[in-house]
Amino acid sequence: MDLTFTPEQEAFRAEARAWLAAHVPRTPLPSMDTAEGFRRHREWERVLHDGGYAMVSWPVEYGGRGCNLIEWLIFEEEYWGAGAPGRVNQNGIFLLGPTLMEFGTPEQKARYLPKMARSEEVWAQGWSEPNAGSDMAAIRTSARLDGDHYVLNGQKTWCSRAAFADWIFCLVRTDPTSERHKGLSFILVPLDTPGVRVRPIPQLDGETGFAEVFFDEARVPRVHRLGEEHQGWKIAMATAGFERGLMLRSPARFQATARRLRRLWEARGADADPTLRDRVVRAWMDAEAYSLSTYATASRLIAGGSIGAEASLTKIFWSEMDVRMHETALALLGADAGLLPPVAPPEAAGWLDGFLFSLAGPIYAGTNEIQRNVIAERVLGLPRD
């Protein structure tokens, strides 16, 4: 055990910090859920890529710089510490990318990863269906093989980024006689395929962070299938593992939030409810714990270990922490909390949006109820329901 950083790691940190200081946009980009904001975020990804920072932990051949996970965490700390924009291609670089590296053919890796690293192709995800939310194995969208194409019919929903993305990865039923987890395949679909229609879903904040995607006899080349036919569940579970586990919410984000919360306390604490002081400290404690836990996970992965059901512990922790931090911020803001720009005071910036977004955390990537079942059954060994 050594919790200090090596001189090389410190050098990498300094280099990343300097680069970010020079390149991070001075003013926040417009929301990536608008056409203009999406474009600007995609541009920013290109800047990142050209600086060598799009996905530092990827191999050089795919557009990364071959860093290990510790260095990736260092980069994330600098990235969020610098107030850099959210990652518009998160579905690609953090979820599909690692899945492709594990399950893709050499051709598939060469085809998809470099464009993903440049965000020349931005990815949406297509897990859920109207009747397959928490119960993901209830998927009904079908893909029948016709020559060297799959023909897709059905509907996906809660597809994040789908409104403006280029591609979507989906879990679909390739064996029409199959049930539940069997007979599913993992297929990558260009969103401009004829027969694919995208309908953005407005959220409660009025933004359209996700969309429904309809497939009506949409023909997708067979080579876009990832992994074996009918073996999609296993691959999806690996992707979901990345989602719940290390990649989806890097600790640096929450540490940055905890620091912002402390500054808000400094600005507002004197007049605020004295019980909030403890909640500001709690935010720091939680963010630290999450960071430490992530460094431990990264160390284990580097040593050849893997993330299993423990990813569910992580999902619960960060999603609940995120809600608590934002609730604390709103309480510090008092009556200013609900005001919208431009009348909201400067110190309120981002907190209300962040609060609303945090509320989705216990729902997406597998509801926390599902995660608790997973922990109970697979970590603790309790019997199934």
Added chain:
Amino acid sequence: MDLTFTPEQEAFRAEARAWLAAHVPRTPLPSMDTAEGFRRHREWERVLHDGGYAMVSWPVEYGGRGCNLIEWLIFEEEYWGAGAPGRVNQNGIFLLGPTLMEFGTPEQKARYLPKMARSEEVWAQGWSEPNAGSDMAAIRTSARLDGDHYVLNGQKTWCSRAAFADWIFCLVRTDPTSERHKGLSFILVPLDTPGVRVRPIPQLDGETGFAEVFFDEARVPRVHRLGEEHQGWKIAMATAGFERGLMLRSPARFQATARRLRRLWEARGADADPTLRDRVVRAWMDAEAYSLSTYATASRLIAGGSIGAEASLTKIFWSEMDVRMHETALALLGADAGLLPPVAPPEAAGWLDGFLFSLAGPIYAGTNEIQRNVIAERVLGLPRD
């Protein structure tokens, strides 16, 4: 609506207060879970009875003074405000008594209630069995009719007060072919019946607040059955309703606890964790809410209403409130919290015992998990599991 007390009610309060001031033992009685403490508590009940305060809400003919429920609540406020002892015959006066008044024959009422009011006969309760705890309908203790006697065989457990009580009320299976809620009867059993054996169960605090009761061909006269044969479940549910509802934990107890907590805060708060101040206020808030809710329930009952599944809301509220209050007290006591008499400082008196007792609250009288099921299904109308 009128939340002020009438002159008559105020007069009754003043009278009760004066009487209690003159009669409540100056020093706390020994624990009622010891032979000596039980005897002393029984004596105190006799003092109460002779003063006319054993069960103020009972009819005069059974040893009460015919007060309504509002006056009972007033008495309870004075009782707990005066620091009077716990009620050793609680199972009798608060649970079985009201059940007898609703379901007993005139002979049964005349036989049991006056002796109960004087605590000449102290009652234990016999709901649970080793394999019928939360699942009370799984009861297996049998009572077969043999002439004008029932012959009991089986085992009850968690029988509060059984170590020293005179009688126990039990739910037993009179129809051996029956299942679940059917075929059960409600039977009153003298604990000195041949074939009845009581084994006290030491608790985690070393006290023996409850016991196991074994029945081995114990013969009980048929006239000790309460209500119709095989109809015991309905009666038990009524008793359990009293238990969860108005009678088991009168609000005055928690208001007295909240006041003690405030005094502890005054003594210890200056040096304590500042977050505890809010928890002391929370205790007051909770106790007030519970008191107000109880006055509303009493008003409804006086107007001819009844308590149904809402009793489960009450059980959850007071049991969780009680734990919170005691946790707060222990936090205020800091390192003194775990010390036992005689070295514990005077302001610590009662808090540790109270804390341990509070932990049983979410378990007894139907676990809070069961109560939440009841609320979900019977108050909210959600489907059964």
Added chain:
Amino acid sequence: MHFAFEDEHLRFRDSVRGVLDRVCAPAAVRKVWEDAPAHDAGRWRALAELGLLGLLAPERAGGLGLDEVSMVLALEETGRAALPEAIVDTALVAVPLLAGLEDHGIADPWLGRIAAGEVVVGVGCQPNPWVAHADAAELLLLVDRDEIHALPRAEVRSEPLPHLDAAQRLFRVAWTPSARTRVAAGAHGRRLHAAAVDRGALGAAAQLLGVAARLIEEAVGYAKQREQFGREIGSFQAIKHRLANARVRLEFARPVVYRAAFGIARDLPARGRDASHAKLVAADAAAFAARAALQVHGAIGYTWEVDLHVWMKRAWALETTWGTSGWHRGRLAAAVLDPHEEAS
């Protein structure tokens, strides 16, 4: 001691619910968000016809001469319906304030017009500095230190403060106090101000109860029809227990709010403490219900399309009107821990 509503209170509540179901369905609130003024003259008149607007006004001025106990259940209904109009500020706060002025000549015409549903009144003071519906208010009652001032809309400048709950039309109001606008001062002004704050808190608390109840209803309804894993999700203990917990909070918030209504109606010494208690527990019940209802709905509850956010946003908005929870917690703690008084 009789802690129950009378039959006429319950009947009045039912009438109000019936009318609100008709004139204030979720679609109507959504229309306000999108393109309608928040104040709807038709809805306002419907409330006047029920007697709600003049309920607290003396009979001589065209009111019903009733008290806050008679009003609190109806206010709960306005929360349940997420009513956009300034019902609390006008009918619960402004009416008694006007009726408490020494000069009936000023007050009574306004009271008559309020009871008739002809005017809205905006109220601004600490701890409720932003004036709701100042755009629709013909009269503004504004507090400056120990003075109460009454101004027509034309004499103030109002800057709109867009809010997450788009039906909360809040304004920062700039105005100049003068002897001409002053209607009360000194001890009398302070008393009226204090009473206004307590009534505002009570009104927000009552509405929060209704919001909490509606959120639970919506979640229960959804949990009974949504199926996952081959069964209604409402049969899972995780769902059941969460909603049961929400119901417990609501159950024990209600009598606290009703007690506050009684204390204000009788002007009891603990009215301020009890109003703060009411606001705190009602806000807590509503916030808890909002979290529970959203989690039960899952992603669908996060969409604009589903009505759930009508009440979620109202829950969050009301938590900070007429005193934030922090403000009330401070006031309550001071009262409860006051060393000069044995807490009751």
Added chain:
Amino acid sequence: MHFAFEDEHLRFRDSVRGVLDRVCAPAAVRKVWEDAPAHDAGRWRALAELGLLGLLAPERAGGLGLDEVSMVLALEETGRAALPEAIVDTALVAVPLLAGLEDHGIADPWLGRIAAGEVVVGVGCQPNPWVAHADAAELLLLVDRDEIHALPRAEVRSEPLPHLDAAQRLFRVAWTPSARTRVAAGAHGRRLHAAAVDRGALGAAAQLLGVAARLIEEAVGYAKQREQFGREIGSFQAIKHRLANARVRLEFARPVVYRAAFGIARDLPARGRDASHAKLVAADAAAFAARAALQVHGAIGYTWEVDLHVWMKRAWALETTWGTSGWHRGRLAAAVLDPHEEAS
């Protein structure tokens, strides 16, 4: 940056667990409650043979010369076993304190005897004023302002303080500081005292992790065999989710404790802050696990007969040793909110 234990740490933990399973089964702890001295010479020697007692002592004095990182997993095991002996005070606090004295002539003989399992050392200071196992301690290290004093048992008077956790043998110790008993003073004394507090908090935190883990294990085991309503209670979501929540708290407490061990081993500037953080989260994880485990057991968990209270009581007792949660919360808040420092 490499946040993982080495193989030898894991092997050492396994050895300690194996020995404790043998010499410190729950029945042994219960025997201590009832009639045995809390300090068992055989158990103590078994720990010495493992190398645990002299682990932090320099090799010149018969120790292993290792650091807190090498020790923390083993201490977790002592919590899991509810070990009664003064392992934290002797092996984690007293050993480095003695090793840090300037006069090796005083320290080394004691260190050798500690490593050999021949003596217990009691430690008393703020915020740990009561001395554990003062009855068994041959040497007492006591703090008086900025001075550290070392006294043989014969020179102090000890009043036993009976505790809910009957295996916690605590004493109020009366003694007279003198130049003869003084072993460190001034800046050096303060430094040793501060390090002792951090180590004590770390030790209690590590034990609390073990207690929490054991409570969860016990509850899981019970939930898998107890049936109600015709199925194992562990198949009910209410049980599953509560234990899952307990597991989440434990999971995220562990790395905080391990970080504190590293910080103390390296004497990093944030060691005090991190030790307080560790103590707080470990106490919270254990308290939550205790409540969950009791509720899962139901009435049977409330009995003397079932072992559950062995760990419940230890969870509550450790929460107030080497600084209460309130004390640590205050120290942590001061560090985190210190305006002179950007929180890391």
